[in-house]
Amino acid sequence: MCEIGSQIAISMKVNGKTYEVLVDPLSPLSSVLRDQLRLTGTKVGCGKGECGACTVIMDGRAVNSCLVMAGDADGSEIVTIEGLASSGKLHPIQEAFVETGALQCGFCTPGMIMSAKALLDSNPSPTEEEIRRALSGNLCRCTGYHKIIDAVRIASKLIGRNTNQEPVLRGS
Amino acid sequence: MSLIGTSLPRIESRNKVTGRAIYGDDISLPGMVIGKILRSPYAHARIVSVDTSRAESMDGVFAVVTGADAQYIFGENIADEYPLARGKVRYVGDEVAAVAAVSEACAVAALNAIEVAYETLPAVFEPIEAMKEDAPLVHESSPRNVALHVDFKRGDPEAAFAEADVVVEGEFYTSNVYQGYLEPVNAVADWQPPRLTLYTALQSPYRSRINIARALGLSVSQIRIVCPEMGGGFGGKVSTNLKVPLIAALLSMKCGRPVKITLTREEDMEAGRPRAGTVVRSSLALKKDGTFLAKKTHIIYDNGAYTGFSASVMKTMAVRAENIYRFKACETQADLVYTNKTPTGPYRGFGTPMALFALESLVDMASEKIGMDPLEIRLKNIAQKGDVTLHGYVFNTCGLKECLESVKKMRDADKERQVSSCSTTVKRGYGVALCIHNSGNRLSFGPFDGSTAIVRCEEDGYITVFSGEQDCGQGSDSVLAQIAAEVIGVGYDRVRVLTKDSEVSPFGIGTFASRVTMMGGNAVRLAAGKVRDRLISEAAVMLNCKPQELFISNGIVQSKVDPAKHIEISEIARSVLHKTRGEHILERAVFFANTEVDQKTLYGNVSLGYCFGAQLCEVEVDVETGKVRVPKVYAAYDVGKVLNPMGAEGQLQGGIVQGIGMALTEKLAYGEDGRLQNPNFRDYRMMNIVDIPEVRIEFIETNEPNGPFGAKSIAEASMDPTPAAVANAVANALGARAFRLPIEPEHVITLAKGGARCC
Ligand code: FES
Ligand code: FES
Numbered sequence: 001m002c003e004i005g006s007q008i009a010i011s012m013k014v015n016g017k018t019y020e021v022l023v024d025p026l027s028p029l030s031s032v033l034r035d036q037l038r039l040t041g042t043k044v045g046c047g048k049g050e051c052g053a054c055t056v057i058m059d060g061r062a063v064n065s066c067l068v069m070a071g072d073a074d075g076s077e078i079v080t081i082e083g084l085a086s087s088g089k090l091h092p093i094q095e096a097f098v099e100t101g102a103l104q105c106g107f108c109t110p111g112m113i114m115s116a117k118a119l120l121d122s123n124p125s126p127t128e129e130e131i132r133r134a135l136s137g138n139l140c141r142c143t144g145y146h147k148i149i150d151a152v153r154i155a156s157k158l159i160g161r162n163t164n165q166e167p168v169l170r171g172s
Numbered sequence: 173m174s175l176i177g178t179s180l181p182r183i184e185s186r187n188k189v190t191g192r193a194i195y196g197d198d199i200s201l202p203g204m205v206i207g208k209i210l211r212s213p214y215a216h217a218r219i220v221s222v223d224t225s226r227a228e229s230m231d232g233v234f235a236v237v238t239g240a241d242a243q244y245i246f247g248e249n250i251a252d253e254y255p256l257a258r259g260k261v262r263y264v265g266d267e268v269a270a271v272a273a274v275s276e277a278c279a280v281a282a283l284n285a286i287e288v289a290y291e292t293l294p295a296v297f298e299p300i301e302a303m304k305e306d307a308p309l310v311h312e313s314s315p316r317n318v319a320l321h322v323d324f325k326r327g328d329p330e331a332a333f334a335e336a337d338v339v340v341e342g343e344f345y346t347s348n349v350y351q352g353y354l355e356p357v358n359a360v361a362d363w364q365p366p367r368l369t370l371y372t373a374l375q376s377p378y379r380s381r382i383n384i385a386r387a388l389g390l391s392v393s394q395i396r397i398v399c400p401e402m403g404g405g406f407g408g409k410v411s412t413n414l415k416v417p418l419i420a421a422l423l424s425m426k427c428g429r430p431v432k433i434t435l436t437r438e439e440d441m442e443a444g445r446p447r448a449g450t451v452v453r454s455s456l457a458l459k460k461d462g463t464f465l466a467k468k469t470h471i472i473y474d475n476g477a478y479t480g481f482s483a484s485v486m487k488t489m490a491v492r493a494e495n496i497y498r499f500k501a502c503e504t505q506a507d508l509v510y511t512n513k514t515p516t517g518p519y520r521g522f523g524t525p526m527a528l529f530a531l532e533s534l535v536d537m538a539s540e541k542i543g544m545d546p547l548e549i550r551l552k553n554i555a556q557k558g559d560v561t562l563h564g565y566v567f568n569t570c571g572l573k574e575c576l577e578s579v580k581k582m583r584d585a586d587k588e589r590q591v592s593s594c595s596t597t598v599k600r601g602y603g604v605a606l607c608i609h610n611s612g613n614r615l616s617f618g619p620f621d622g623s624t625a626i627v628r629c630e631e632d633g634y635i636t637v638f639s640g641e642q643d644c645g646q647g648s649d650s651v652l653a654q655i656a657a658e659v660i661g662v663g664y665d666r667v668r669v670l671t672k673d674s675e676v677s678p679f680g681i682g683t684f685a686s687r688v689t690m691m692g693g694n695a696v697r698l699a700a701g702k703v704r705d706r707l708i709s710e711a712a713v714m715l716n717c718k719p720q721e722l723f724i725s726n727g728i729v730q731s732k733v734d735p736a737k738h739i740e741i742s743e744i745a746r747s748v749l750h751k752t753r754g755e756h757i758l759e760r761a762v763f764f765a766n767t768e769v770d771q772k773t774l775y776g777n778v779s780l781g782y783c784f785g786a787q788l789c790e791v792e793v794d795v796e797t798g799k800v801r802v803p804k805v806y807a808a809y810d811v812g813k814v815l816n817p818m819g820a821e822g823q824l825q826g827g828i829v830q831g832i833g834m835a836l837t838e839k840l841a842y843g844e845d846g847r848l849q850n851p852n853f854r855d856y857r858m859m860n861i862v863d864i865p866e867v868r869i870e871f872i873e874t875n876e877p878n879g880p881f882g883a884k885s886i887a888e889a890s891m892d893p894t895p896a897a898v899a900n901a902v903a904n905a906l907g908a909r910a911f912r913l914p915i916e917p918e919h920v921i922t923l924a925k926g927g928a929r930c931c
Contacts, residue, residue, distance in 0.1 A: 040198035041191015043403070045354045046437040050853035053354055081191035094189040098181045101818040104826065105645025106188030107354040107403030113189060135861050139853060141352045141404050142645055144825030145861040147818075 010074035014039070015083030025071030030054045032070045033080060041081035041110050045139070052138030055111035056080045062118035064137070081110035084117070092158035093117055093151070102151035104142035112138050116152045125156050175658045176881045179818030182650040183669065184401070193401045196358040197434045199371050204360065205234050207423045207433040208279035209415075210269040210286055211443065212261035215512040215846030216295035216308065219259060219268065219288065227271055227285040232278040235427035236286070238269040242422060246387035246414075248379075249483035250319055252311055253515075255387050255418040261290070262310055262477035263512050264847045265442035267415055272423040272431045295846055299474045299509035300451065310477060310510035319475050320483045320508040322490055324773045326562050327501030332466030336457035340537040344454070344530040345912040346895075347839035348474065349447040351519050352830070352858050353645075355403020357413055357444065358434035361420035368395050368424070372417045373402035375410040375644045376682025377672055379617065380417075387418050388425075399672040405644035406830075407518035410481060410684045413445045441851040445517030446840055448482060449474040450489070452530035462544050464497050464553045469530070471506035476515035483508055484616050485516075489523025491774050493531050493892075495561040496572060496608045496784070497553045502562060512846050518684060520827065524609065524892045525834060529913060532605040532896035536903065546604055546900070547580055554606070557874075564769075566777045569874035569884070571810025572606060575786035578808035578870045579604065583788055586868070589804070597796050599924075601905025604788045605896035609889035610779030611879065612687035614767040621687070622764030624678035625695035627656055627703045629757040631749050633727050633742030635660060635667045635703070640680020641692035642672045646887050647819045648688040652696045654815060655880055659700035660707070661724030662741065678760070686885035689815070690780055691763060693880035698761030706757050710744045765878075780878035783885050785809040787828065787893045789865075791901040795924035798917025800902055802832050802865045809889065810872040813882035817871070824890045825867050831894020833859045836914050 007022045014037060023032050028047070033039045033056070042065055045053035049067040056065045057079040084091040090098070093116050103109045112135060119126055119134035126134065131152045140148060187193040224236040239258035245251045257266050269286050273279040294308040301307055302317040310317055333339065359372035368390065374380045377397040385392045402409060416433050423431040435443075451472040457465045473486045490506045539549040555561060557570040583589065583602070590600065614621050626638040637656050643649040653667040670677065680692070704724060711729040712719040721733045724741065731737035748757050769776035790804040805828050814820050837857040841849040850856045875882035895913055903909040908923040 034198075035200075038200075039191070040194070043195070043355070044197070045356070045403075046853055048437070048852060048854075050437075051354060081189075085190050090186070090189065097189050098185040101179070101181060101822050103182070103185065103188050104647060104822060105354070105402060105404040106184070106193055107195065107645070109188050110191045132862050139354060139858060139860065141354055141406070141830070141858065142826045143822055144827075144829035144859075144867070145864050146825045146867060147822055148861070 008071060010070060012073050012075065013077045015079060023070040025069060027070050028066045029068040029070055029073045030065040033065060039080050039082050043107055043110055045107065052115060053108055053111040055114040055138065057114055057118050062115045081113060084113065093120065093155040096151040096155035096158060100147050100151040100154060102143060102147040108138060108140040112140065112148055116155065120156055120159060124159060175654050175664055176813065176815055177817065180650065180654060180664055180816055182647045183653050184649065195355055195403050196360065196371055196373055196400045199360050199400060201360065201362060201430040204430040204432055205272045205274055205427065206276050206279050207270055207272045207420050207431045208276070208283050209267050209419060209433065210283045212257065212264060212266040212268055214261060214290055214292050215264050216293040217261050217290040218293060219257065219261060220291050221289045222269060223287040224269065227282040230282050230285060232274040233271055233282045234429060235272040235423045236269065237422045237426055241426065244387050244389045246383050247479055248383060248481045250479040253478040255415065255422060263514055265514060266477065267419060270419045270423055272427050295512040297511050297513055297842060297846055299472045299511055302509050302511050303507065310512055314510060317510040318507050319479055319510055322487060322506040322774065325503045327466070329466045329468060329501040329503040332501040333457045336465050337460040338538065338541055339455055339457050340534050340541055341455035342530065342534060342537065342911055344452040344533060346450050346526045346529060347913060348449045348514065348516060349519060349834050349838050350441055350444065350840055350856060351406040351408035351446065353404030353406055353408055356435045356437055356440040357409065357416050358432070359417035359420045360430055360432045361417060361424040362430040363421065363424040363428065366394055368421055369398065370395065370417050370421065371398050371400055373399050373409060375405045375642055375684055377642060377674055378640055378679050379682050380414060381674055383414055384418060387414065388421055397674045399642050402642065402644045406520045407522065407684060408445055409644060410518050410682065413517065415443070437853065438851040441840065441856065442848045443514060445480055445515055447519035448485070448516035450526045452526065454530050454534060456534045456538055458538055460542055462542060462549045462552045464499055466501035467494060467499055468503045473506060473508050474513065474516060475508045475510050476513045477510065478515040479508070480515055480517045482516050485518050485523045487615055487774055488613065489527045491563050492608060493524050493527035495563055495565045496555055496606050498555055498559070499562050513842055514840070514848065520830065520888045520891045522685065522888065524607065525831065525895050528605060528607060528893055528896045529899060532893065533899055533909065536900045547576060550576055550606060563774070564776045565782060567782060568878065569781065569810070569812065569876045570784060571872040571874050572784045574872040575784055575808040575810055576606065578872060579786045579788040579806040582806040582868050582870060597794055599793045599795060599905040601791050601793065601901045602788060603897045603900025603904050604786060605893035605900060607785045607889050607892035609686055609783050609885060609892060611690035611781045611783065611885035612765055612779050613685035614765065614769045614776065614778040616685050617681045620764060621681065621691065621767060622762060623680060623691040623695040624760060624762045625692065625699040626678055626758065626760040627696065627699040629703055629707065629741060629745045631742065631746045633662065633666065633740060633745060635662055637667060637669045637696055638677055639669065639692050639696060640672060640677045641688045642683045644683050646823060648683060648692065650819065651689050651815055652692060655693050655696050656700040659697055660704045662727045666727060686888045689883050689885055690879055691765065693883065694763040695761055697880045698763055699759050702759035702761060703757055706759065707741050707744050710748055711739055714739055714744065714747065781812060781876040781884040783809065783811045783889050785889050785893060787897045789897040789901045791898060791905055793902055793905045793920060795921065798920035800836050800915060800920060802898060805865050805867045807867060808870045808872055809886065810874050811886045812874055812876035812879045812884035814871045814873060815881060815883050820871065820886050821869055823886045824869055827890025828867055828894050829859045829864055831891040832865070832898060834913060835895040835898035839914050
C-alpha cells in the first residue's frame with residue numbers, strides 16, 4: 001500500500017496574500033510553494049540545504065525552503081522571488097542582476113536574489129566581505145560569482161538613492 | 173550605433189530574475205504522474221530475476237518497467253547500452269527498473285517493493301587494471317575492456333627524439349569531475365500514440381532525437397522534443413545522459429499518462445555523465461636552445477560503464493591541445509577503457525583541460541631543465557597566424573603571442589600584487605598555461621558541420637529567429653538576437669529567439685564544441701541579411717527610389733539621399749503580408765563549414781576558427797595545512813571580435829572558477845565497492861563565493877574571416893588552461909610538482925616536505 005501521510009491545514013502569508021493549504025506537515029516548504037501554490041520561481045538544486053537555490057525570505061530571514069518543514073511554516077510570512085517586482089517594475093536587486101550580467105543559466109538566480117534581499121534589508125550598504133558572507137550558502141556554477149558581487153553592490157546603491165528620493169539610474 | 177561589441181543583458185534576463193523562466197521541473201501536465209528509478213547497488217552483477225508484482229499491485233502505482241521493456245540498444249558513439257539494464261548491471265547506479273506513481277512518496281514505496289536478485293561479479297575500477305589480460309570484462313565484446321584504440325604518427329618522431337638534447341617526461345593523472353550544473357537532469361514524457369513529446373533540456377535536441385528514436389524503436393518524426401530553459405549544462409546535457417527522458421518515455425508508453433522524472437542530486441552525481449579521469453603518459457623532446465621537436469603520448473581514458481560521447485571526447489583530447497606549439501613530429505595512442513564506474517562524457521573543454529595539464533606541465537619541466545623562463549620557452553614555440561599545424565589545423569588568426577605578452581604585462585603592472593617574499597609557512601608561486609579551442613569541431617558529428625536559421629519579420633516589425641541550436645544557459649540565444657538585430661537594423665529588444673522545439677526549429681547539431689556563435693551565428697547572419705535585403709527592395713518600390721540608397725536603422729528604412737523618404741519596417745511587413753495574401757517576410761539560410769577530418773588518423777582542419785588564450789595564476793600554498801589559495805588570475809584571450817564584452821567576461825570568470833575547482837578540490841571519489849563516496853555538494857567541493865580569486869581579463873581582438881563579425885568562440889576555452897596554470901603555480905611555489913589533479917592538501921604537504929625551494 002502507498003501510505004499517504006496525515007495532512008494538516010496551515011495558513012501562511014506568501015507575497016502579501018494569505019493562503020490556507022492542506023499539507024503533509026513533514027513535506028518541505030519548497031514543495032508546498034512549487035507544487036501546491038505553483039510558485040515555481042523557487043528552485044530546488046539539492047533538497048538538502050547545500051545549494052541555496054530554494055532560498056526564500058521567511059519572517060524577515062533568508063532560509064533554505066527545502067529544509068523548512070511545511071508544518072513549521074504555519075503562521076509565517078514568506079516572500080519568494082515572485083513577490084519582488086511590483087506592478088511590473090523590477091526590484092532594484094533584480095534590475096542590478098540584469099544590468100550587470102549576474103546571471104547565466106538563471107537557476108541559482110532566484111535564491112541569490114532572495115539572499116541578497118535579506119542582506120540589504122538588514123544592512124543597506126554592505127562591504128564586499130559582508131556580501132560574500134551573506135551569499136556563501138548560495139552556489140552558482142555559471143558566473144564565477146564576480147558579477148553577482150557587482151550586482152549586489154550596485155543594488156545597494158540603487159536602493160540608497162531610492163530611499164533618498166533620487167531617480168534610479170541604470171547600472172553604473 | 174553598432175550593437176556589435178556592446179555589453180547587452182541576455183534577452184531572457186527578465187524572466188530569470190522574476191522567477192518566470194520555465195525549467196523542466198516546473199512543468200506540470202494534466203494527469204501527470206511521477207517517475208522514479210531503481211538503481212543497482214552493485215558495481216558489477218548479473219541480474220538473476222526482477223519481481224515487480226508487489227509494486228504493480230500497489231494503489232497509486234501506474235506503471236512499472238524493467239529491462240524487459242527496453243529492448244533496443246543505442247549509444248552516441250558505440251551502441252553499448254539499453255534504456256534499462258538487461259542481463260547485467262555495470263556500475264553502482266545503473267538503471268534497473270522504474271515506476272510511475274501518483275506522488276514521489278508513493279513511487280519510492282513502490283521501488284522498495286521491487287525485488288531484484290543479483291549474482292555479483294568481480295568488478296574493475298581503474299582503467300590501467302582493466303586493461304590487464306585477466307581483468308573482469310565490463311562488456312564481453314571488448315577484450316581487455318578497450319572500447320576504442322586510437323593510434324597515429326605524424327612526421328618522424330623517432331628521428332626527432334634522436335636529435336633531441338633534452339627529453340622530459342611524466343605520467344599525469346586526473347579524476348572524474350562533475351559538471352555541477354545547478355539544475356538536476358529532468359524530463360517530462362507524454363506518449364499520445366503514435367507520438368511522444370519530451371519536455372527536456374538537451375544541449376543537442378536533434379541529435380538526441382536520433383538516439384531516442386533508436387532506443388525506443390520509434391521513428392524520429394514520432395518524437396517531438398521541446399526544450400525548456402536549461403539550468404546549466406557544461407557538456408553534461410549534450411546528448412549522452414538520455415536515460416532520464418528514455419525511462420520517462422517507457423513509463424508514459426506503459427501507463428498512457430505524462431510522466432515526470434527529476435533526478436535527486438545524488439542520482440545526478442552517481443549516474444550523470446561526468447568528465448573522465450585520465451592517465452596521460454607523455455614525453456617531450458627539445459633542443460637545448462628551447463626549440464620543441466616532438467612529443468610522444470599515451471592516453472588512458474576512463475570510459476566508465478558505457479561510452480556515450482566519450483569516444484569523441486578522447487579523440488579530441490588526443491589532438492587538440494598540442495596545436496598551440498610548432499611540433500615537428502608526434503606519436504600518439506589513446507585507449508578508451510571500460511570500468512565499473514559512472515559512464516563519463518563531455519564537460520567544458522572536451523578533454524582539453526586534461527591534455528593541457530600534461531602538456532603545460534611538461535613545458536614548465538622543460539623550461540626548468542634548460543634554465544629558460546617559462547614564458548620565454550612558450551614564446552619561442554607557439555603557433556602563429558598562417559600556420560598549418562602538425563595535425564592540419566589552419567590558423568587564419570592567432571593571438572597566442574599577444575595573449576602571452578598581455579598576461580605578463582598585466583601581472584608586472586599590477587600595483588596591488590603582493591610581492592613580499594613568502595613567509596615560512598605560506599609560499600607564493602606563479603604559473604602560466606596556454607590554450608586553444610575550436611569554434612565547431614568536424615570530429616563530433618559524422619555527416620557534416622553546419623547550421624540553419626529562419627528569420628521572420630512580424631507585421632509589427634518585430635523579428636523572430638528560429639534556430640536549432642539550444643541555449644544551455646551560456647547566452648547563445650542572446651548572441652543570435654544581437655546578430656539578427658545588427659544585420660537587419662532593429663533594436664536588440666525587438667528580436668525574439670524561439671524556444672527549441674523539434675516541431676518548428678530547423679535542424680541543429682547542438683550546443684557543444686563551442687560552435688554556436690560560429691555556426692548558428694553565421695546562419696542567422698545570412699538569413700537576417702536576406703530579410704534586410706527583402707525589406708529594402710520592398711521599401712524601394714514603396715518609396716519610389718533605388719534600393720542602393722536605402723539603409724535600415726532602428727527599425728526604419730531611410731534614404732541616404734532624401735531624408736524625407738523613410739518608412740517603418742512594420743509598415744513594409746504588413747504590406748507584404750497583405751499583398752502576398754498571408755506570407756510573412758521569412759527567409760532561411762544554411763551555413764556550413766568546409767572543414768574536414770580523417771576519422772582514423774584524426775588529421776584535418778576541424779574548425780573554421782580557433783580561439784586562443786593564456787592564463788597566469790598566482791597561488792599561496794600553506795605548507796603546514798596543505799591548503800592552496802588562488803588570489804589572482806590574469807587572463808588574456810583571442811576570441812576574435814568580442815561581440816558582447818559582458819557576456820564574454822562572464823564566460824571567462826565562470827570557466828576560470830570551474831577550472832580552479834578541478835585543479836584543487838573537485839573529484840568524484842569512488843569507494844572500494846565502486847560506490848560514489850561524495851554524491852552531494854557538501855562533500856564534493858565546488859568553488860564558493862568566498863573562495864574566488866580576483867580575475868583580470870584582457871581581450872586581444874583579432875578578426876576571424878570566417879566568424880560572424882569576426883567572432884570566434886569562448887565558452888570552453890575559458891576553463892581549458894586553468895588547471896594546468898594552477899598546477900604550474902603550485903610547482904613554482906613548492907619547487908616540487910604535482911602529477912595528479914586535484915592537488916589535495918595531503919599531497920601538498922608531502923610535496924612541501926620533499927621539495928625545498930625558498931624564495
Ligand atoms: S535546494 Fe534547498 S539548499 Fe539546495
Ligand atoms: S547562473 Fe547558472 S548557476 Fe548561477
